[in-house]
Amino acid sequence: MNEPFPATPAATPLHPRPQLTRERWDDLSGVWGFAHDDEDRRLDGRWFEREDVFDQQITVPFPPESRASGLRATGYHPVVWYRRTVRVAPEGRTGHVLLHFGAVDYRARVWVNGRLVAQHEGGHTPFTADITPALVPGETQVVVVRAEDDPADLAQPRGKQDWEETPHAIWYHRTTGIWQPVWLEYVPRTFIQTLRWTPDVERGRLGLVLRLNRDAGQGLRVRVRLSIRGQRLADDTYALEGQEVRREIELDPGRFRAERQDLLWSPRRPNLIDARISLLDEDDNVMDEVGSYAGLRSVGVRDGRFQLNGSAYYLRLVLAQNYWPESHLAAPSEEALRREVELIKALGFNGVRIHQKVEDPRFLYWCDRLGVLVWGEMANSFVFTPEAQRRLTREWLEVLERDASHPCIVTWVPINESWGVPNLEGDPAQRAFVRGLYHLTKSLDPTRPVIGNDGWELVEGDILGVHDYALDGATLRERYGSEEALEHTLRAVQPSSRNFYLAGHHRQGEPVMLTEFGGLSHAPSESERWWGYGTLPDSDTLLSRYEELLTAVLDSPVIAGFCYTQLTDTEQETNGLLREDRTPKLDPERVRAVTSRVSRAVQHDVLVEIHALADERRRAQMLAQTQGEVMAED
Structure with a gap:
């Protein structure tokens, strides 16, 4: 199977920040001047005022280690510099000009016309500079x-x-410097700076927190218009108090009751509510206007199952590095981000776990738009020091702020496999750090499940994520074939040779999921670098073993979901279902059929509900649905 999946036609360029858009923005991608500063001359050379030191060119936003950047400089280069000239549009003369960076790895300083306008630390999160004071005529x-x-x-x-x-x-190869979009945006003196949406499915409301860049005094109001597929859901105007508006917007009550399923967001029905938000002065003149969107859905855990919109939902995730051979952590194009989401769905998965990376907001947009669940995970450090704790916590807070409004994100994972907390079992301080991250995340976002540490050594979490790279279905059946087998596995077998429970923790009804398993690989040629969990000789054997493992997991009545390792080959890891160039190793339709097979856990849940009902007609209806809509939603 060497043929690629059908290509997706190119579309209108997507705003780099899809949940807070303005019509006017200037893309600064393209060729910049570039220089390595291996001797770390720091600021003594005042390179921010010079042009002669920029002796190379780079294509932004691709990291200099990548081929797409035009450099492919994979050696140690701890300090790099960029330079380019930009032309400010006429509207920049009457308002303010914002310079946005999607992500710069790791510590950045920015000058405009020799004037320092921004400093930021954190390689996966955005920052913005108001460069208006630095502009010259x-x-x-x-x-x-x-x-x-x-x-x-x-x-x-x-x-x-x-x-x-x-x-x-x-x-994998490092990603240094600019690796997400850079753009200019033109705004008035007072403008809408941030938005946050919080859905309330039970009451048919959408929570909004809006913040301006400054307190502009009395008389300003905010108009919020919500619609779905062109049909109005709300049109409300609110007075501003200071810099902030906090409101719970009631959606059209009649429509919500009559068309609830057509309003709720899920992978099967990724319904999105479009928003138009206007900042009005006291004479109803529009001072600023932005576009946004939200999804009305609820997520949680109950009775050992993951819940979506109040019902048990079986998670079929695939682990994705979202790393491309030509551009590394940066996507080679906007179309590549959409294509990654389409490939996940084409293989039968309903979700993705982005591994050790905070993904570009445009990827999350396509997950929102096309209907793919996302586990939001932090990129971890590798040591436990006060500085490492400070850095990770601060950047994680920025991740939560940036991504909290995306309906596709259904779980937060600040730490994976005890990375950065290597003595979690023996050090109370490390356990306190994990527990603190869990509770901090829950305090800022109580609407989603949180896993303090995924894989093993559970200190605090709403889901028990187990990493088990058993290479045959019989072993998985032995370990997860019943509740008794599961408890024995967690307490005695310990598949990753790590304790699952720490500090006296006992399972309290958390759903158990295999959040990493599989990792199957083709046998590489002698010239290839290779790393994987299990190597098979050919594609037929690989597909057969994939079916064996997936069937064993889906036959378990106690596993509430899974995450298969992994979507694509990445660098020396050849354990993807797809190659690095995104061509399939296996027949996609056969993979999809295996991945999307009905799970025994969901069948069990349906039968329990059926037997709890007294009405014979309702029983018959539910039995008919077992192989229909209920299983399709699974």
Whole structure:
């Protein structure tokens, strides 16, 4: 199977920040001046005022280690500089001009016309500078960026970026500097700075928190118009008090009661509510206007099952590194982000776990739009020090702020497999850190399940995520074939040779999921680098073993969902269902048929509900649905 999946036609460029858009923005992707600063001249050379030191060119937003950047500089280069000139549109003369960076790894400083306008630390999260005071008369301005990314700093949240010069084991080439979009945006003096949506399915309401960039005094109001497929759901106007508006917007009550399923968001029905938000002065003149969207859905856990919109829902996730051979952590194009989401659905999965990476908001947009659940995970550091704790916590808070409004995100995972907390079992301080991250996340977002540490060594979490790379179905059946077998496995077998429960923790009804398993690989040629959990000789054997493992998991009445490792080959890891170029190794239709088979856990839940009903007619209806809509929603 060497043929690629059908291509997706190119569409209108998507705003780099899809949940807070303005019609006017200037993309600064393209060729910039570039220089390595291996001797770390720091600021003594005042490179932010010079042009002569920029002796190379780079294509932004691709990291200099990648081929797409035009450099492919994979060695140790801890400090890099960027420079380009930009032309400010005429509207920038009457309002304010914002310079946005989607992500710069790891520590950034930004100058405009020699004036420092921004400093930011954190390689996966955005930052913005109001560059208006730094602009000089005329339309051409000079932007300079200094990025510092020390390969040897293991206290830095780096995910799967390798600290060695050549990628080894499960780590990949580094991503230094700018790797997400850079753009200019034109705004008035007072403008809408942030939005946050919080759905309330039970009451048919949508919570909104809106914040302006400043307190503009009395008389300002905010108009919020909500619609779905062109039909109005709400049109309300609120007075501003200071910089912020907090409201619970009631959706059209009649429509919500009559058309509830057509309003709720799920992978089967990814219904999105479009929003138009206007900032009005006291004379009803529009001062600022933005576009946004939200999804009305609820997620949670209950009775050992994951819940979506109040009903048990079986999770079929695939682990994705979202790493491309030509561009590394950066996507090679906007179309590639959409294509990644389409591939996940084409293989029968209803969700994805982005592994050790905070993904581009445009990827989350396509998950929202096309209907793919997402586990939001932090890129971890590798050591436990006060500096590592500070860095990870601060950046994680920025992740939560940026992504909390995406309906596709259904679980938060701040730490994976005890990365950065290597002595979790023996050190009370490390356990306190994990527990603190869990409770901090829940305090900022009580609407989603949180796993403090996924894989093993559970300290605090709403879901018990188990990593088990058993290579045959018989072993998985033995370990997860019943409640008794599950408890024996967690307490005695310990598949990853790690304790599952720490600090006296006992399972209290949390859903149990295999959040990593599989990892099957083709046998590589002698010239290929390779890493994987199990190697098979050919595609037929690989498909047969995939079916064996998936069937064993789906036959378990106690497993509430799974995450298969992994979607694509990545660097030396050849354990993907797809190759690095996204061509399939196996027949996609056969993979889809295996992945989407009805789980025994959901059948069990349906039968329990059927037997609890007294009405014979309702029993018959539910039995008919067992192989219909109920199973399709599974």
